[in-house]
Amino acid sequence: MTSSATEPSLRDAKRRDTEERILASALRLTEEHGLDGFTMDDLAAGAGVSRRTLFNYVPSKLDAVLGPAPTLSEQSRARFVAGGPHGVLIEDLQVLAREILDSRQVDRERFERLRQIADEHPRILLAVHGRFETISADFATLLGEREAQRGTPVDPLRARLIVRLLVTVFDSAMAAYTAGDDRPLVELFDEHLTAARQLLA
Secondary structure (H helix, E strand, C coil): CCHHHHHHHHHHHHHHHHHHHHHHHHHHHHHHHCHHHCCHHHHHHHHCCCHHHHHHHCCCHHHHHHCCCCCCCHHHHHHHHCCCCCCCHHHHHHHHHHHHHHCCCCCHHHHHHHHHHHHHCHHHHHHHHHHHHHHHHHHHHHHHHHHHHCCCCCCHHHHHHHHHHHHHHHHHHHHHHHCCCCCCHHHHHHHHHHHHHHHHC
16 A cells, blocks of 8 residues: 555554544533533643644534534535435435534444433534424425426425434434444434335325
8 A cells, every 4th residue: 555545544543533522621621510610722732733633633612512513525515406315305315414413423322422411511402403394494495496497396394394304313313322222323224214205205
């Protein structure tokens, strides 16, 4: 294997390690002192990074606690709007949802800690809900663009209900995950979506 092939993977591994240290430090400091009880300098010191490096990863303490917001690749967005990858709306939305879930490996222990912190800090809870709303709005926008490509009038109610269905399925899968189901969250999401489709068939 050439050095040019290994350099990106080493760089990615180092970035993931730094990101993990920042997230772990943010959770620990929030648990110990509350969100307002520590500074970005404290967070940098706890993660073993410089202040400049810290701001290259996260713009605020809140973002450090929540971790990077999940995003969809431009390729996936374009493919969905064009009618792919399967040509069946709910299956294509499932592919997008899986990409969101796969973009961050959900650690059960970290999720439980974050949930407890959110229960104690309304600002964090609002931020979590805000991220869900952002993702939901993005899905609805993509759905509208896909319908427009086909020359079909966009039905806001239909778009809203489809996105809400996906959110409900995710909540159901997450409840099973936190209740102790050892399977990956993506697998649980697929199972719960299949059950929802059968109920609505």
